Amino acid sequence: MSETPQTFTLHQYPEKLIVASLPVGAEIPEWAESASLFAVIATATETTLVCAGRSAPKKVQKEGPFTAFAVAQTLEFTMTGVLHGLLAPLAEAEISVFTVSTYPTDWILVPTEQAEEAAEAWRRRGHTVTLAPVVK
Numbered sequence: 001m002s003e004t005p006q007t008f009t010l011h012q013y014p015e016k017l018i019v020a021s022l023p024v025g026a027e028i029p030e031w032a033e034s035a036s037l038f039a040v041i042a043t044a045t046e047t048t049l050v051c052a053g054r055s056a057p058k059k060v061q062k063e064g065p066f067t068a069f070a071v072a073q074t075l076e077f078t079m080t081g082v083l084h085g086l087l088a089p090l091a092e093a094e095i096s097v098f099t100v101s102t103y104p105t106d107w108i109l110v111p112t113e114q115a116e117e118a119a120e121a122w123r124r125r126g127h128t129v130t131l132a133p134v135v136k
Helices: 082-092 112-124
Strands: 009-012 017-022 039-042 047-052 062-071 098-101 106-111 128-131
Touching: 009 112, 062 112, 082 106, 082 112, 106 112, 112 128
Parallel strands: 009 128
Antiparallel strands: 009 062, 017 047, 017 062, 039 047, 062 106, 098 106
């Protein structure tokens, strides 16, 4: 029995983000500016920072700029295949990604120069891509 693939609305955010590598146990640096997505991911062997890239020093090991897309709907923890369904069209289009999951949803970062190509790949699969609403 074939199941109809899930379709989602994705919000596209305007800021240019970076993904930076920091030393193990690093504190959040003063240059790290909040944006639509601000994340610190720390493990026993690494610290990764996702933030606005406008003030990041040149000497910091980083990748970007990235454009962030977030699934607009709240995703239940029991849902399966969400990222698979969203990442497959990007893999087929040879667009690399960096993903972050938050409590209510999933975020997908794509290289800014491929953001429109990513949005079009999702639209071809039935997803909706809109500009993110302004949060006041």
